Structures are given as C-alpha cells and as structure tokens.
Amino acid sequence: MTHKHVETYARDFRSYCIGGVLALALTALAFWLVMFEILPDFERLIAISILAVAQIIVHFRFFLHISWYSHRDDLQLVLFTSLILFLMVGGTIWILFNLHERMM
C-alpha cells in the first residue's frame, strides 16, 4: 500500500467499524426494550420503529457508502424507492385496516 492508500484504508476501515458498533447498539437497544418491557406499549412500538429507521440509515451510510458525496443517481434512487415503498405500504395498511374496521 502506498502512503495515500494507508490513509484511505484507515478511513474505510473506520467507516465499517463505526457502522458495526452503531448497528449492534441499535439492535441491542431494540431487543432490550421489548424483552424487558421497558416503556408503555404504544411508546415502545414507536421507539423500536425509530431505532429500525436509524439502523437502516446507519447501514446505508456506513456499509453501502451512500451519502451526500455519492454520485447523485444513487441517493436519488434510494429516496425515490423510499417514497414508493411508503406509498405502497402506508396505502395498503391504511385501506386494509379501514376496511377491517368497517367489516367488524
């Protein structure tokens, strides 16, 4: 490795380490909340949802190296896919639960 590569190696290595530690901490926290029933029911569901979103961002940032420095298309594609997922999943859940309530 040349001198320049030693520096980039350190940075790349650090990226995976930070990502790994953050992901482990977020996972442990989520399981801890549920296994030991830490918060009231509703707050606990909100908390683990937020932890999941945080962990997904950590994975994208540190393992997949998607960031504001990325080639524009990559990040835009992730954001566009997120929009589509949000519409499909949110819409499905909204419609089906509404229908379910009316059928009761």
Next chain:
Amino acid sequence: MKREPLLHPGLNLGSTDEYAHNEAEPVIFGFWVFLMADLVLFAILFATYASMSVQGQADGPTPTDVFDLPSAFIETMLLLASSITFGMASLALKYKADGLHLVFWLGLTFCLGAGFVGMEVRDFWVMTQEGAVPQRSGFLSAFFLLVATHGIHVTAGLFWMIVLLVQLRVLGRTTAVKLRLMRLALFWHMLDIVWVCIFTFVYLFGVAQ
C-alpha cells in the same frame, strides 16, 4: 485530505485499481436498480404481513405464541456480524494484494450466513411441530412467505459466494471477479437492511403488541 468522489454504492476501488473503478460504475448502478426493485418486492410482502398478522389470525396461534425472541436475536447477531465481516472482505479486496485475507473474510461471512439460515430453518421446524404451519391462518401464510423469501435470498447469496470463491481460485482477481464481489457485497448488505425490518416489524412488534 480531499475525498475521492464515490462513483457507485458500496466500497469504491478508487485509485487502488483505476481501471476496475471506472468499469464499475455502469454495472454496479444496474445492480443497484435491481436491488431497489427487490426492496419493492419485500415492501409488498411487509404490507401483506402487516394486515394479515392482525386481521388474519383465524383463531389460530398469535405472533406472541409462536415467536422465539432469543432465537431471533441470535439470528440478528449472526447476520449483522456477517455484514461486518463482508465489509472486511471488501476492504481486503480493495487494499490487500494477497488473496488470503479476502478468502478468510469471505469464508467467515459464509459460515455466519450459513449459521443464520440454519437457525431460521430450525425455527421454522419448531413452529411447524407446534402446528403453526403456513396453511393454518393468513397470519402464518404471510409470515412464512415474507421470512422465507428473505431466507431464500440469503441462501442464494451463499451459493453466489461459493461460486465467487471458486472463481477467485480459478480466474484470480480479475476485474470481472472484483466487480462480481462488489455486487455480492451490495446484495449482502441490502439483505441485512431487509432483516432489520423483519426483526423489528415482525418479531419485536409481534411480541410487543
């Protein structure tokens, strides 16, 4: 120090292999588009599961009855560890000229991934022994469809890893093999992201409710 611009998702080879770095952009972008489409597939399975797990229990077992949380925790740790070791394999691919580091980390990733699949199959087996089979209720159909689709993806990733280990041995670290490893890395990390959603919205939500 100025950052090297990132041409594509995943670890960029950058100045360690300029030729492969420039070759990588279109093929990896194409694979990235496939991965985004794969996420749409999983999203629809999640939406189905979200409604079925509440509305489709059909007097059968509830999520709390059938989920084994400690087992799900171990599976989560195995898959997360395999994501980190694949990161180390990517670093070895980029920086270490000898193949030994790369093969070691890939082998370790394979073992962790195989452990994950093994644990999952064991969980499914225990569930079916308890009568929680896919045809029992809408909840269980949706559960097995979603979680097994992820499991099949991981299994496909394991086969892909074997093929690439053979290619590394036979062809060596050619540009084509490097680009294939980089795409497998993206696939593997993406499956871990899907698993984050599964352990949160299937296992933890199922038990917390």
